[in-house]
Amino acid sequence: MEGMSEEKCALVAELVRMLDMVRQLEAHMAGTGQQQQQGGGGGAAAGGDQRCRALVWTMRGSIDRAVHMAMSCCADGRRAAGGQLPESPPSGGDGSPRSAGSDQAGDFRGRGNAAGQCKKKKTLPKRRTQVRVSAVQDVTPLDDGLSWRKYGQKDILGAKYPRAYFRCTHRHTQSCHASKQVQRTDGDPLLFDVVYHGSHTCTQGAAVHPAAASAEHSQAQKPQPAAAAEQTTASPAFESAAGPVLPFSLLSNKPAGADHAAGGATSSPFPGGARVTASPATPECLVQELAATTNSPMAMGEMDFMFPLDADFLENPASYF
DNA sequence: AAAATTTGACCTGT
DNA sequence: ACAGGTCAAATTTT
Numbered sequence: 595m596e597g598m599s600e601e602k603c604a605l606v607a608e609l610v611r612m613l614d615m616v617r618q619l620e621a622h623m624a625g626t627g628q629q630q631q632q633g634g635g636g637g638a639a640a641g642g643d644q645r646c647r648a649l650v651w652t653m654r655g656s657i658d659r660a661v662h663m664a665m666s667c668c669a670d671g672r673r674a675a676g677g678q679l680p681e682s683p684p685s686g687g688d689g690s691p692r693s694a695g696s697d698q699a700g701d702f703r704g705r706g707n708a709a710g711q712c713k714k715k716k717t718l719p720k721r722r723t724q725v726r727v728s729a730v731q732d733v734t735p736l737d738d739g740l741s742w743r744k745y746g747q748k749d750i751l752g753a754k755y756p757r758a759y760f761r762c763t764h765r766h767t768q769s770c771h772a773s774k775q776v777q778r779t780d781g782d783p784l785l786f787d788v789v790y791h792g793s794h795t796c797t798q799g800a801a802v803h804p805a806a807a808s809a810e811h812s813q814a815q816k817p818q819p820a821a822a823a824e825q826t827t828a829s830p831a832f833e834s835a836a837g838p839v840l841p842f843s844l845l846s847n848k849p850a851g852a853d854h855a856a857g858g859a860t861s862s863p864f865p866g867g868a869r870v871t872a873s874p875a876t877p878e879c880l881v882q883e884l885a886a887t888t889n890s891p892m893a894m895g896e897m898d899f900m901f902p903l904d905a906d907f908l909e910n911p912a913s914y915f
Numbered sequence: 916a917a918a919a920t921t922t923g924a925c926c927t928g929t
Numbered sequence: 930a931c932a933g934g935t936c937a938a939a940t941t942t943t
Contacts, residue, residue: 750932
């Protein structure tokens with residue numbers, strides 16, 4: 595038992611190191627990406643860079659999940675001893691830290707009384723990112739190529755704009771419990787806070803994040819054509835997701851009437867035209883979209899894992915268990 | 916007709 | 930009691 599725990603902790607330590615390295619790589623690439631963007635040219639080089647970004651993205655996702663799985667195992671014992679799984683720090687500034695622990699509960703809570711048995715439900719990886727749009731009405735970067743279904747919207751205390759809640763369209767058909775929250779930041783209307791909970795276990799998720807699939811099953815062999823085929827199936831889903839699913843009502847926090855005006859844009863949400871046609875469905879495109887449409891390297895640079903990767907933890911992960 | 920969104924009510928944690 | 934998160938009926942869109 596004890597040896598087992600030590601093994602897990604060693605695993606966590608190793609994963610944390612990997613994650614740290616990926617972050618460094620990511621930070622480095624954020625810099626080069628910016629240069630490339632400013633340079634404007636660099637077709638092939640940019641393509642390679644995007645591939646690297648996509649790889650980093652998927653790597654982080656895998657490590658992310660692995661760390662969390664290992665940590666949740668270790669944390670069981672730790673919690674029993676009165677300890678606490680170190681939660682993410684209060685999201686700097688206007689965030690709502692009080693919800694950090696409970697916001698993942700929803701997927702398992704249900705309306706009834708299933709809460710008792712599903713006490714340990716806070717194991718879904720949580721990833722936070724910020725996405726900048728180029729215009730107030732431009733929400734293209736919020737399309738991550740996955741199909742989300744909006745299930746709620748809430749005014750947040752002290753926040754200027756409401757927060758929208760999305761979950762995977764295939765939640766019921768494929769038991770995919772991925773969800774995300776999107777909220778326009780107070781200070782910068784062009785900037786959105788996007789918090790992902792869990793990762794897609796549905797087919798579209800596997801298509802967009804191949805590493806995620808390969809990490810779980812041997813679908814690593816899933817050939818590119820398969821991914822392309824996946825893309826065709828994902829495309830319609832994306833179109834439906836890219837349009838209506840977008841949080842247009844996030845444009846303002848107005849009453850229903852005014853909101854309806856914004857909703858009217860749903861049928862043709864992109865006043866500037868059809869940027870949607872370049873909708874991403876592959877990791878490369880996805881990252882490109884994030885990095886390119888985002889006027890800054892923010893999309894990659896701001897990726898922030900919500901795990902307790904503070905200095906202490908990095909120094910001595912075992913002390914947390 | 917089916918699917919997605921909206922929105923008020925309800926539930927849970929603090 | 931309050932705030933955040935989710936549900937589900939009603940409504941809208943495709």
